[in-house]
Amino acid sequence: MSRADTFRALHHRRAPGDPLVLPGPWDAASARACVEAGFPALATPSAGVAASLGYEDGETPADEMFAAVARIVRAVDVPVSADLEGGYGLAPRELVERLLETGAVGCNLEDSADGVLKDPHEHAAWLAEVRAAAGDRLFVNARVDTFVRGVTDPDQAVLRARLYVAAGADCVYPIGAPADVLPLLRAGIEGPVNVFARLDGEGPSPTALGELGATRVTFGPGLQRRAVRALRDIAAGLAK
Incomplete structure (x- = not known):
């Protein structure tokens, strides 16, 4: 079984209340720490990687993002999925090949750009091209941005999700x-659903999210931001 197949299998036949929990490492050291804690796979956050490289979220050059993902993949022996934001303007085949060169087995792809939702049918057609180029070599997690763009009607999220699943997405992420x-x-929604969880205790736990319908749970840049806060506290103590 390929590493991509292993990663795909982790999303299926999960019991309610037992979602796949994927921490978000931002560099090789944090990736190793997550694997040492026992996680079977990892999912990089674009915002966390951007911060580690000195960029704001959404401003990381494609070359630097792919290089960062490659370093994370090399550091661990578990499957790694990468947040590729909106695809960096690359044609589907080039996007797929560049990601495969890093050794990653999956990707997140957003359906908004510059704060504006993309046409769902056009985006679904683009995702279909990504799937055609990738075959079964990549697990495609299609992010649905309606809620973060102010569209609160769940039916709109479901509509987009169904289009993306029909286009070949393995998972959707509202x-x-x-x-x-x-x-x-x-x-x-047919198939796996990715849900965002908070690390500040303000939202439901991963178990609770699983009971509500989440297949997999991710934390975005939450781990990286918590680590920076801890480092800031330590540094402040040293500076006294």
Whole structure:
């Protein structure tokens, strides 16, 4: 079984309340720490990687993002999925080949750009080209940005999700979806659903999110930001 197949299998036949929990390493050292903690796979956050490289989220040059992903992949022996934002303007085949060169087995791809939602049908057609180029070599997680762009109607998220699944997405990610609408999303979406979890105790736990319908749970740049806060506290103590 290929590493991509291993990663894909982790998303299926999961019991309610037992979602796949994927921490978000931002460099090789954090990736190793996550694997040592026992996680079977990893999912890089674009914002966390950007911060580690000195960029704002969304401003990392493609070459630097691919290089960062490659370093993370080389550092661990578990499958790694990479957040590739909107694809950096690359044609689907080039995007796929460049990601495969890093050794990653999956990717997140957003359906908005510059704060504006893309046409869902055009985006679905683009995702279909990504799937055609990737075959079964990559696990494609299609991010649905309706909630973070101010569209609160769950039906709009379901519509986009269905189009993306039909285009070949392995999983959909309605980022920012309120916990109370997750059962509606779960009922309307075929296949795995990725849900964002907070690390500050303000939202449901991964187990609770699984019970509400999440297949997999990710944390965005949450781990990286918490690590920076801890480092800031340590540094402040040393500076006294």
